Amino acid sequence: MRIQQLWVGWLVLAASLAAQPLQVVTTQPDLADLARRIGGEQVSVHSLTSGTEDIHLVSVRPSMLNRVRKADVFLQIGMSLEHSWVPALLDAARNPRVRPGGEGFINGSAGVEAMGRPASLSRAEGVDLHPEGNPHYNLDPERVRVLARNIAAGLSSMRADQAAQFTANLQSFEAELDAKMAAWQATLSPYAGQSILETHDTWVYFAERFGLKIQARLEPKPGVAPSAGHLGSLVEPAKLAKVRVVIAPRGKTESAEKLAELIGARVLVLPTSSTTDGDTAGWIVFMDHVVNSLAAGLKP
């Protein structure tokens, strides 16, 4: 009896050890949401940013180092989106498991087709924030499908005995994505072919997916603030193209407001990722918000 109890106790202990969730650290909240959906109870996920910062320019804090030091998995968007801070963070954290090449490093952009690769990498005109092409593929549902598959594959290689569960979770996400995609297409289809202006080189994947035209962008180069002369040069072409909407990121709306007034358009402040809290928490909820806001803004 006693031996039997010991044996049962040992089995319970072994099972609880095996079920320790993987500590997953992500650079931003879309990744965290997908990792939770796919990893389920096998993961404990923390996003280093909340979705309200400029993801290109994040200051590394000591708390981030501690997270990465203890991580089993590190998940990034990639395509140099985080290049101003992630390589330094991974160097400083000295956790070989989660560095590129380590078993716990997952690059979300593996196999994602990039748009907008620069013809040359000259930095003469200032910082180029998109040296590998446009990294804002989290705004395209079909590229997010590839990202979700990368996460499922990465987690499966870490925990092979749970691969079937990760695949099932991925399939349920993809089924929801298919249904949502049909709804989003229906919401935006009345505005197909319309021209929009954007502040940063952010919406190229989204625009292509939903049939919108980016007539121009306010930043002459990603990360370079527009001069008055550059803004002035955008006015007549935007009027000709009947632009109704100028998209601006949170907290960076001044130039967009000036230009919108000159061309008789409205400024639409759109988040560029989901957030850890609030009404854009969760990637699907965030995308719902973007699609609905754009449809409202594009209405004559």
Ligand SMILES: [Zn+2]
């Ligand atoms: Zn960017």
